[in-house]
Amino acid sequence: MNTDNLKQQEQIQVRKPKSTINSSILLPSSKSESNRSLIIDALTGHQCQLINLSEARDTQTMIRLLKSEGKILDVLDAGTTMRFLTSYCALTNKLKTLTGTERMQERPIKILVDALREIGADIDYLNQEGYPPIESKGFTGQKKSEISIPGDVSSQYISALIMVAPYLNNGLNLRLTGKIGSKPYIEMTLQLMRQFGADAKFISDDTIQVKPGTYLPSSYQIESDWSGASYWFSIVSLMEGSKVELLGLRKNSLQGDIKIVEIMSKLGVKSTFVEDGIILEHCATKKETSIDFSDCPDLAQTVIALCAAKGIKCEMTGLESLRIKETDRIAAMQTEIQRFGAQLIENDSKDKWEVIPAPTNWEKNFNYIDFDTYDDHRMAMALAPLAIVLPVNIKEPIVVNKSYPRYWENLLQAGFEIK
Numbered sequence: 276m277n278t279d280n281l282k283q284q285e286q287i288q289v290r291k292p293k294s295t296i297n298s299s300i301l302l303p304s305s306k307s308e309s310n311r312s313l314i315i316d317a318l319t320g321h322q323c324q325l326i327n328l329s330e331a332r333d334t335q336t337m338i339r340l341l342k343s344e345g346k347i348l349d350v351l352d353a354g355t356t357m358r359f360l361t362s363y364c365a366l367t368n369k370l371k372t373l374t375g376t377e378r379m380q381e382r383p384i385k386i387l388v389d390a391l392r393e394i395g396a397d398i399d400y401l402n403q404e405g406y407p408p409i410e411s412k413g414f415t416g417q418k419k420s421e422i423s424i425p426g427d428v429s430s431q432y433i434s435a436l437i438m439v440a441p442y443l444n445n446g447l448n449l450r451l452t453g454k455i456g457s458k459p460y461i462e463m464t465l466q467l468m469r470q471f472g473a474d475a476k477f478i479s480d481d482t483i484q485v486k487p488g489t490y491l492p493s494s495y496q497i498e499s500d501w502s503g504a505s506y507w508f509s510i511v512s513l514m515e516g517s518k519v520e521l522l523g524l525r526k527n528s529l530q531g532d533i534k535i536v537e538i539m540s541k542l543g544v545k546s547t548f549v550e551d552g553i554i555l556e557h558c559a560t561k562k563e564t565s566i567d568f569s570d571c572p573d574l575a576q577t578v579i580a581l582c583a584a585k586g587i588k589c590e591m592t593g594l595e596s597l598r599i600k601e602t603d604r605i606a607a608m609q610t611e612i613q614r615f616g617a618q619l620i621e622n623d624s625k626d627k628w629e630v631i632p633a634p635t636n637w638e639k640n641f642n643y644i645d646f647d648t649y650d651d652h653r654m655a656m657a658l659a660p661l662a663i664v665l666p667v668n669i670k671e672p673i674v675v676n677k678s679y680p681r682y683w684e685n686l687l688q689a690g691f692e693i694k
């Protein structure tokens with residue numbers, strides 16, 4: 276099934292399946308694991324065997340740019356690609372210009388650039404101080420091996436630094452200040468580094484130590500993507516009697532977004548791990564809950580959309596980083612769920628949020644709803660499951676290419692009607 280034509284449309288109509296869903300879905304593989312293993316592979320001189328690399332545009336962009344002989348590396352809208360390549364180019368003495376989409380040029384990179392400069396890299400901003408585009412102008416030797424970096428803005432800066440750190444003559448001791456956000460992504464980086472033979476670990480609550488050394492070429496099989504899995508949890512929660520098998524997921528995942536299993540156990544999905552994945556079955560839901568997304572920010576939109584539509588009141592914390600992702604995801608979700616009478620309310624100190632769901636039977640007031648997607652794959656993928664409740668139209672369906680190019684294809688396979 277080829278959905279390229281569908282994706283080229285300005286808007287698609289998504290309608291619920293005519294019968295109860297009972298499907299087996301092959302998820303995309305994780306772009307986070309893929310992009311890390313690609314940097315590690317590049318540092319070994321491309322000696323590793325990486326199995327099941329992601330089809331996601333963020334990963335395909337990483338593959339293309341790591342091979343590129345050109346001076347300008349355009350990461351498009353891929354955050355990890357921008358941050359990981361910045362550190363890789365800066366510390367391995369590659370003279371490159373790194374740029375990206377308009378939105379990428381609004382996503383801060385100062386914390387990473389400051390840290391790289393302290394270590395000894397020569398980097399310039401080409402436009403606005405603190406933001407891409409940047410120019411990596413060379414690395415002539417390590418100035419410092421102990422530095423501090425804020426841990427509460429984006430874990431990607433930290434992953435970017437530690438992944439290249441074994442190749443620094445003196446290694447790196449990195450102290451993280453503030454509350455550490457997206458910590459499982461840092462753990463994923465450390466585990467992958469160790470998988471490829473590096474000596475890298477947390478030596479205290481706030482300090483990571485990376486010893487000098489090299490990665491050992493080896494083979495690694497990338498797992499399916501737990502963030503992509505979350506949309507299927509939402510679908511199963513919304514459709515009574517439904518059952519979905521998701522292939523390629525592991526119980527002992529490196530990905531923090533496996534937390535969706537626990538979150539959804541309260542919100543209408545029973546999960547059972549099987550040999551090559553997980554089986555999701557619809558079950559009863561709570562009507563009120565509270566969730567901290569500090570460890571798993573990419574799950575927030577899925578849960579906000581689900582609670583808003585399904586009458587679940589939800590208190591949320593840990594959403595701060597959503598403001599600097601593909602779009603301001605808090606503002607975007609506030610606007611989109613308001614279309615059907617739900618709200619996402621931020622408290623005065625901007626550190627707690629509450630989903631006030633749409634009133635019971637809200638769907639009776641509409642024939643359909645149009646949703647905007649703000650150049651953000653997760654807006655499209657989080658809102659499309661609401662088609663189970665009411666017909667939805669999704670703008671710019673091509674956005675899914677960033678992490679889950681076969682999303683619409685998989686929905687068709689499960690019986691959704693899309694045109």
Ligand SMILES: O=C(O)C1=C[C@@H](OP(=O)(O)O)[C@@H](O)[C@H](O)C1
Nearest residue numbers: 307355429430431457460573596
């Ligand atoms: O390291 C990674 O692979 C990622 C880290 C997270 O970003 P932050 O650390 O900026 O929260 C996450 O949102 C992103 O999708 C992928």
Ligand SMILES: C=C(OP(=O)(O)O)C(=O)O
Nearest residue numbers: 352353354355573600601
């Ligand atoms: C935030 C995301 O990606 P990135 O920051 O890598 O662009 C995401 O995939 O939700």
